Amino acid sequence: ILNVEQSPQSLHVQEGDSTNFTCSFPSSNFYALHWYRWETAKSPEALFVMTLNGDEKKKGRISATLNTKEGYSYLYIKGSQPEDSATYLCAFYQGGSEKLVFGKGTKLTVNP
Amino acid sequence: NAGVMQNPRHLVRRRGQEARLRCSPMKGHSHVYWYRQLPEEGLKFMVYLQKENIIDESGMPKERFSAEFPKEGPSILRIQQVVRGDSAAYFCASSLGQMNTEAFFGQGTRLTVV
Numbered sequence: 001i002l003n004v005e006q007s008p009q010s011l012h013v014q015e016g017d018s019t020n021f022t023c024s025f026p027s028s029n030f031y032a033l034h035w036y037r038w039e040t041a042k043s044p045e046a047l048f049v050m051t052l053n054g055d056e057k058k059k060g061r062i063s064a065t066l067n068t069k070e071g072y073s074y075l076y077i078k079g080s081q082p083e084d085s086a087t088y089l090c091a092f093y094q095g096g097s098e099k100l101v102f103g104k105g106t107k108l109t110v111n112p
Numbered sequence: 113n114a115g116v117m118q119n120p121r122h123l124v125r126r127r128g129q130e131a132r133l134r135c136s137p138m139k140g141h142s143h144v145y146w147y148r149q150l151p152e153e154g155l156k157f158m159v160y161l162q163k164e165n166i167i168d169e170s171g172m173p174k175e176r177f178s179a180e181f182p183k184e185g186p187s188i189l190r191i192q193q194v195v196r197g198d199s200a201a202y203f204c205a206s207s208l209g210q211m212n213t214e215a216f217f218g219q220g221t222r223l224t225v226v
Contacts, residue, residue, distance in 0.1 A: 032212045043116075043203065044155075046214035089155070093212070098168035100145065100205075100215065104154035 002026060004092045006103035013080050014111050020076045021106040023090030027071035031095040035064055035075055038087045038105065047075075047088075080110040114139070116206050117186075118218035125194045125225050133189040133221045137206030144187045145215065146172075146179060149201040158202075161187060194225045 005024040013019050025033065032051045036044040048057040053068040061078045077084055087105040094101075117136040125131050137144050142163050147155040157171040161181035172179065176194075181187040191198055201222045205215040 034214065036217075043217035043219045044205075046216070049212065049214050051212055091155075098160050099157045099171065101157060102147070102155040 002092065002094060002101045004090060004101050004103040006090055006106050008106060010107040012109045012111060015080060015082060017080050018078045019080055020074050021088060023073045023103055025071050025092040026094065027069060029095040030068040032093040033066055033073050034091040034100065036089040036091065038089055044089060082110045082112050084108060085110045116204060116216050116218035118204050118221050120221060121219065123221055123223050127195060127225055128193050131191040131194050131223055133202050134186040135204030135218055136186040138216050141206035141208055143207045143209060144181050145205045146189050147203045149203060155203060196225050199223055199225045
């Protein structure tokens with residue numbers, strides 16, 4: 001059974017704070033790690049797809065790192081804004097399996 | 113280029129009826145994934161299909177649930193003889209290929225069984 005764990009489950013920060021959350025996944029047969037942003041009443045939107053150990057990706061104020069040997073990825077948000085409020089999902093694709101397995105997400109609330 | 117289209121957005125069925133959920137992938141995408149979101153749960157994988165083929169259905173209950181992705185037309189997730197526990201949001205995603213590329217999600221179908 002593939003287990004993808006995200007922490008924390010929820011997070012409240014003030015506008016302007018920087019924050020980060022963690023995604024843990026099995027370290028064997030790594031193929032790809034995805035991050036998605038899911039706003040209420042919308043569909044999940046891809047932020048990053050990461051495939052290489054040590055990979056770092058950035059999109060505006062959001063960045064992510066990947067450690068496939070120890071099985072974790074961090075998502076960072078610099079200078080959080082209220083519009084960053086959403087649930088952030090990570091999803092793991094293991095070589096040999098045919099499915100993208102999601103964590104339960106980290107729900108971020110940014111207070112103005 | 114329209115995104116992933118799911119319909120209906122909301123579906124109400126009485127216990128014992130059939131529910132049909134449709135998903136039209138993005139243009140050019142031949143890989144479709146169905147996920148179920150239960151209250152307080154994340155997205156749970158159900159089935160992965162390519163055109164005319166079921167690749168992995170390990171997340172789909174063996175009874176009452178079936179999925180298809182025909183050569184022409186949308187992918188269909190079919191739930192026969194629905195029960196209250198089937199009430200959930202069902203999301204479809206499509207991608208160009210295997211999951212080293214991003215998946216694009218539809219807005220989901222919320223099924224309520226009364």
